[in-house]
Amino acid sequence: MRPARISRAQVLDATLDLAAEAGLGAVTMRAVAARLEVTPMALYRHVGDKQGLLDGLVERLMAQLTVPAAATSSDAAVETALGADPDWRATLRGLALSIRAVARRYPDLFPLLFQRRAVTEGAQAPRQAVFAALRAAGVPEPELASAERMLSTFVYGFAASEAGGRFAGLDIESEFEYAAKHVERLIEAIAAGAS
Template identity: 60%
Template structure:
C-alpha cells in the first residue's frame, strides 16, 4: 500500500471495474482502495467521498453516449442522442439505473443534456420550455432504455414501440 501517482481517472476505472464485477452495492471507499492497493485515505484527495465515486460512474456512463455533430439538423441530433443512450443501457444494464438516482454534476456528464438543449433551441422552443422539454425527453429515453435493457418488452418489437412513442413526443414538441 501507499502507491504514489494515483489519479482520479484510475480511481474511476477501479470503481467501474468493481461495480461491473460485483454490482453497485459493492462500491465503497474501502473496496475501491483495495482494488488499487492503497489506503482509503489515499482516495479522498482525488475523489472526495463515496458520492464522488458514484458521480464518476455517472460521468463515465454519460461519456459513453456519442455526441452528434452540431451541424446535423436538430431532429437527427436528438434521434442519434437517444440511440446512443439506448446503446449504453444495453451495454451496461446493471450500471445504467444509476442515472435515475444521481444527477449529472460534472461538466463531462452534462454534455448529453447540453446537446439536447441546443437541439431544442434550434427546434424553436422558447427558452423557458427548453429545460422542461429536455426533462420530458430524457425521462422518456432513460426509462425506455432501462426497460429495453432489462427485457421489459419481451416479445414486443422494441423498435416499433420506440418509434410510436417518439412520434408522439415529436408531435408534442412541434405543436
C-alpha cells in the same frame, strides 16, 4: 499497500469496473482503493467521498454516450455545430440510441441515472447537446429545462425497460419509432406554443 500516483480517470475506471462486476452495493472507498492498490485516503483528493465516486460513475456512464463533437467544449459550440446542421431530430434520436446501448451494456448500473443528477463537468455534454437540439427545434428558452427533463425521463425509462426485458417479444425498433415520432410531435407543439 504500495504508494502510487493515481489519477481521477483511474479512480473512475476502477469504480465502473467494480460496479459492473459486483454491483453498486460493492462500491466503497475501501473497495475501489483495494482495486487500485492504494489506501482509501489516496482517493479523497480525486473524488472527495463515496458520493463523489457515485457522481463519477454517472460521469463514466454518460461519457459512453455519442454526442456531437462540439458538445464537449461548450453549449455555444454545440449551438454552432447544430446551426450548421439543424437536424435536431437526428441529434435527439442519435442520443436516444446511444442511451439505449449504454442501458443494454450496464443494465444493473443504468438505474443510477434515475437516482443521481449528472453534476460533474464531464457528465454535462449529453445534456448540453439536448438543450442545443431543443433550441434548434424552436423550444422557447423558459421551457428548455422542463422539456429536457421530460425527454430524458422518457428516453431513460424506455432504455431501462428495454434492458430489463420489459419489451420481450415485441418489435423493439417499431416501438421505439412509434415513441420517437410522438415525442418529436410533442417537441414541435412545445416550440409552436401549443404545450
